[in-house]
Amino acid sequence: MMRLRRLAGILTALLLVFPWVARAAEGFNAHFFDPTPFAGRYLTFEDAQTLPQFRWALGALIDYANAPVEVRTDNDRTTGVLDSLLTTDVTGAFSFHEMVNAGVQVPLHWFNRGRSFNDLGDADGVSSRQNRTSMGDIRVLAKVRIIEEGNWPFGVAVTPFVTFPTGDASRLLGEGRITGGFTATYEINLxxxxxxxxxxxxxxxxxxxLGTTVRNAYPLAAGLSRDIDPRLNLSLEMHGEMYESTNNRDFAGNPLELDLVGRYKLGQGLRVVAGGGPGLTSGVGSPDFRLFGGVDYAPEPQAIPTPSTGNLRVVVQDRFGKPLEAEVGIEGAELRLGNTVNGTFALSSLMPGNYQVRVSRPDFDSGLTEVTVYAGQTSTVTVVLYPVATRLNIIVLDRDQGHRLPGRLIFRPGTKDENVADNPSGEFSLEVEAGPLTFTAESQGYESVMTTAEAEKGTTTTVTVHLRRKIEKSGKIFFDLDSADLRPESLPVLRDVARQIKELHPHLVVIEGHCSDEGSDEYNLKLSERRSESVRAYLIKQGLAPSMLKAMAFGESRPIASNETEEGRERNRRVEFIIEEE
Incomplete structure (x- = not known):
């Protein structure tokens, strides 16, 4: 960052002194063929790309221009000032940052056959033709990438530049003072x-x-570039400058040139550059034709060998994240087998592709997953193993017709650990602890049945529960204590039961009496028998035929909840009306 600030400060200082130094001397540089030092896609102007950070480039180009400078004299004749010009341009560039490059161009005119001027403002000062070798104006550039192609469909770069008065102003090959400016490039990939x-x-x-005042210039360029093959690139480049000239008739200030440029890669960043083209206008600096050739060199980054294999890391753990030792099998482009160490199984040099990972361990369900291995990368997959499940499948069926019933299971009914599961399909699949499990199955319009199932460890136990249809009561039926006498609040409930039986016309209704486990078995059985008979007698009084009513007593033998709590005992004291079909 400090380097960038220093570079920006230097360029700003040079730009600020342009107006002052421009008054120091007079001259004109007709050699406007300025090869770029950045080894880009174009030769005569900048592209929108920059060198990678801390990369450098060098170049050397020889160009021959035929009759680049001709002017009109007072007798309306065209006079050749530079008949021919042979120039070597040495260039160099360095990237301080991936977005900021600095470059320099040093021209050396080996052969400039033409005339000089004792007084640049007097046409009579033209001397006879002679040969001379001289420097050209040195140019320093700072290229800044504003928009990077790839993030956008186009690229934009700005290149400020400064020229120093090292050229021969007497032959129109130097400005005679420091000048500067900038160019902006827009580039798009089609x-x-x-x-x-x-x-x-x-x-x-x-x-x-030559009696004409020449002021500021406006560089203009356009180009097309295409890669013919991986080594050969061609570009067609039109470039020039439009000068502010007070007499464009005698000193045309619009030099324009069209060049075809070819670049051939020799390898390792070295390119051969050659081309040429005609001048398109009669502007001062535009030759009849130009030929050039040379080399440039921008070291290519060392190619990192592309890896052909990848690595795989398998982590095995239980559901709580604890590492597990297990057997691991990898199946895909290759087959590998092994065991985890501290819960990890690592493989290297695997062919890229998709693999199935199988993991097994005693007393645990096997694990299976898929993973993709990429070249040059380490893929990691975590497999969670679960203990072999003890499962209990419970199916609730209609006893008479055999179809599944949407129902409810009440586990540990009547206790503080009571748990309820509903399933509209009538089939329950549960993971449980091994051992006995008590539950009550219920369904709307059916009796409740309590069952104890024995779940074997590591296996699936299936239990089928058959339920019989019953008459749904609108309330509970109550009796006097230790008696079969119906309490008054039970009568509306029984009248509703009688109404339902009359509507259904079943073959038989079994009136079942049930008790809690309070008292002896014999006492509870006799009490439930008296109570069921009492209910039957009342229903007969309601107009039901005695032949369709049957009283049965079960005492405490068919509980539907635990007798260890008062809530459970209350559920067990009940009268059920079971519908029996023929």
Missing amino acids: AWLRMALNGGWHYRGGSGV
Whole structure:
């Protein structure tokens, strides 16, 4: 970050002194062919990409321009100032940050056959043709990527630049003072072709050249780039500058050039660059034609070998997260077997693909899962094993017709641990502890039956409970203490029972008397017998035929709840009306 701030401070300082140094001297640089130092997709202007952080690039390019500078003199004749120009451009770049690159271009004009000017403002000062070798203006650039292609469908970069007066101003090959400006690039990838547009501003003040005042310039460029194959890239680039000139007739300020550029990768980041093209206008700096060739080098990052195998880690634990020792089998592209150590089974160098993981341990249900192994990665899968389940399946059926009944199971009925389960299908599947389990099965319109099932450890025990249809009472039937005499509040309940029996016309209704376990078995049996007979007698008085009513006593032998609590004993004291069909 500190480096970026220093670089920004230097560029800002240089830009601030442009207006002052522009007044120091006069000149004009007609060599506007400036190869980029960043080894990008285009040669004559910047693309929207930057070098990766801490990467560098070098380049060297030789270009030959034929008749790049011709001007009109006072006698309306065209005079060649530069008949031919042979230049070597040495470039270098470094990336301080993945978004900020710095670069430099150093031109050396080996052969500039043409004329010089003793007085740049006087056409009579043109000397005879001669050859000379000289430096060009050194250019320093700072490329900043604003929008990264990939995150957006296009890329944008801005490149500020500064030129230093190291060129020969007498042959129109140097500005004679520090200048600077910027260019902005918009680049888009059209899948099979890339396109870039470039424009900017070049502040150079004003200078008198051959009786003409030339001021600021506006760099313009556009290009198309396409990868022909993995090694060969071609680009078509149109580039130039539009100068503010007071006399475009004698000193045309609109040089424009079209070049075809080819780049061929030799490997390890080294490329051969070659191409050429014609000038499109008669602007000063636009040649009849240009040819160029050279190399650039941007070291490619060392390729990391692509791994061909992956790793797998199997973690086995119980439902509480405790590691378990178990046997593990891996089946897929390869077959591997082994045992966990401290609850973990690790495999390396597995072929990528989908695998089934099977885990087994005594007294536990086997575990099965699937996992995908990726090359160069470690896949982790956790398998939870559960103890072998002791299950109890309970099916509630109609005794006469055999179909399932939507019902309710009451476990440990009449106790503080009472638990209720409902199931409209009539089939219950429960995981229970091994041993005896007491429950009461109920269904609307059917008797309640209490059953004790023995659940064997590690197995599934199935119990079928048959229920008989009954008459639903509107309330409880009460008797006097230790008596078969009906209490007055029981009579409306029995009258409603009589009404239902008359409507149903069953073959037989069994009146069952039940007691709690208070008292002796003999006493309870006789008491329940007297009470069932008392109820039968009352129903006969209500107009029911004696032949369709049968009284039976069961005493305490058929409880539907625990007799250990008063709530349970209260449930067991009851009279049921069971419907018997033929």
